[in-house]
Amino acid sequence: MDAARWTDPVFLEPARSWIDEQLAGLGLAVTGEVEQPHVTRWSTVLKVPTATGPVWFKANDGSMRHEAGVTALLSARHPASVPPLLAADIERGWMLMADAGRRLREVLPEEGSLDRWLGVLRTVAEIQLACEDAVDELLELGVPDRRLATLPAAYERLAHELDLEQRFRAATPYVQDLCERLAGFGIRETLQHDDLHDAQVYVKDGVDLVMDWGDACISHPFFTLSVTLEGMIAWGLDDVEGSVDTAPFRDAYLAPYAAAYPRLTRADLLAAVDAALRLGWACRFVNGLVPGEDPGPRLRMFLDGRA
Numbered sequence: 001m002d003a004a005r006w007t008d009p010v011f012l013e014p015a016r017s018w019i020d021e022q023l024a025g026l027g028l029a030v031t032g033e034v035e036q037p038h039v040t041r042w043s044t045v046l047k048v049p050t051a052t053g054p055v056w057f058k059a060n061d062g063s064m065r066h067e068a069g070v071t072a073l074l075s076a077r078h079p080a081s082v083p084p085l086l087a088a089d090i091e092r093g094w095m096l097m098a099d100a101g102r103r104l105r106e107v108l109p110e111e112g113s114l115d116r117w118l119g120v121l122r123t124v125a126e127i128q129l130a131c132e133d134a135v136d137e138l139l140e141l142g143v144p145d146r147r148l149a150t151l152p153a154a155y156e157r158l159a160h161e162l163d164l165e166q167r168f169r170a171a172t173p174y175v176q177d178l179c180e181r182l183a184g185f186g187i188r189e190t191l192q193h194d195d196l197h198d199a200q201v202y203v204k205d206g207v208d209l210v211m212d213w214g215d216a217c218i219s220h221p222f223f224t225l226s227v228t229l230e231g232m233i234a235w236g237l238d239d240v241e242g243s244v245d246t247a248p249f250r251d252a253y254l255a256p257y258a259a260a261y262p263r264l265t266r267a268d269l270l271a272a273v274d275a276a277l278r279l280g281w282a283c284r285f286v287n288g289l290v291p292g293e294d295p296g297p298r299l300r301m302f303l304d305g306r307a
Contacts (some may be wrong), residue, residue: 006044006059007036015094019048019057022087022096026053042290043214048096055086056097064214065093069141070191071213077130083202083209090141100211101204109237110196110201114244117233119254120201120208124193129211129222129260131191135218138191146219146287147189150181151279154286168299171282178279182220185264185272192219194287196228217287220274224246225253226280230301241306278302 005011016034023029028050037047042064046057060067068088072095075085082254083100108114131138139145146154163169192276193200195215202209236243254269264272281302285295298306 003039003041003044006039011059015046015057015059018089018094019096020048023048023050023055026086028055039192041090044121051287056083056099058095058097060093060214062093063263066138066142067212067216068093068212070138070143070216071095071097071211071272073131073134073137073141074127074213077134078127081127081210083204097211099204100202100209102202104201104203104208105197107203111142112237114233114237114249116203116208117228117249118252120210121228121249122255123208124196124210124224125221125253128190128192128224129256132188135190138218140273143191144217144287146192146217146283148183148220151179151219151283151286152176155282158286162295164295164299167303169301174303178275179281181275182222182272185268185270187221187264187272188262189219190221192217192221192283193224194219194227194284195294196224197232216290219283219287220276220279221257222276223280225250225273226277226284226301230277230281230305238249278305 019034020030026056030048031051034049035047036044041061043060048055048057050157058067069090071082071085074082085095085288086098086100089095104116104120108116121243133257143226152172152175155175156169159169159172191213193210193213193215194217195212196210200210200212202211229249233249234244235241235248236249250273258264258266258269261269279302281298285298285302288298289295300307
């Protein structure tokens with residue numbers, strides 16, 4: 001759909017009325033001009049000034065409307081790790097959030113280190129473990145089902161619909177093999193962010209907050225490492241491919257899983273990560289493809305390990 005709908009009074013007027021109503025319930029009011037710093041085809045964000053600082057309104061289209069419900073669930077289950085949710089209209093996909101601070105993208109260069117990712121990845125693993133028993137609830141909210149049992153058929157269907165080059169269309173058996181391999185470890189499928197990079201994590205008063213769950217799906221938890229390790233951390237602060245050893249970050253993520261699944265050896269967990277790193281890019285292709293976007297980089301990461 002056209003991004004212009006987000007700037008149309010038909011959307012903005014009821015959105016502003018809802019914001020005013022929610023703020024009034026919190027004993028707050030708008031104190032200045034409301035800004036609209038983010039407009040895409042699929043979502044928009046309004047920055048709303050109040051006497052206690054800015055709050056943020058976000059609306060998603062149908063493809064990501066579940067983000068409001070996911071954020072509400074995470075606010076209840078893991079409140080210290082997500083921005084405070086002030087209000088949500090789950091049916092419309094609207095939410096009002098407290099200010100989350102600054103993006104990791106700006107913080108890390110100032111700190112001159114990627115070490116903050118160690119804590120972030122451990123937190124993400126803890127969030128995923130906390131949501132293992134919420135899969136049915138999340139699916140009811142509209143979170144896409146990308147579980148291992150669904151992925152081979154979804155991959156094959158999309159690869160043929162897009163008439164991709166032959167090697168990508170012929171890769172369904174490889175997807176199936178990796179799915180079977182991963183399933184064999186018995187790690188429960190759960191909420192998976194699917195686009196965890198340095199603009200999706202914010203730092204507020206020294207606390208790392210994970211947000212932007214619009215791309216989230218139900219899938220193998222380790223898929224989150226594809227984007228974060230290979231697409232982000234491995235490039236380092238200077239954006240040089242392969243310049244950072246990702247093993248310490250992988251291990252930080254795995255630590256909660258090692259505790260939660262004591263029957264799995266370290267070799268088991270590392271083997272599961274190896275399979276998930278490749279398959280996670282296939283999931284990202286299926287789950288996150290935007291119409292008109294080139295799927296080549298994700299598919300090359302899937303098959304070749306390089307974009």
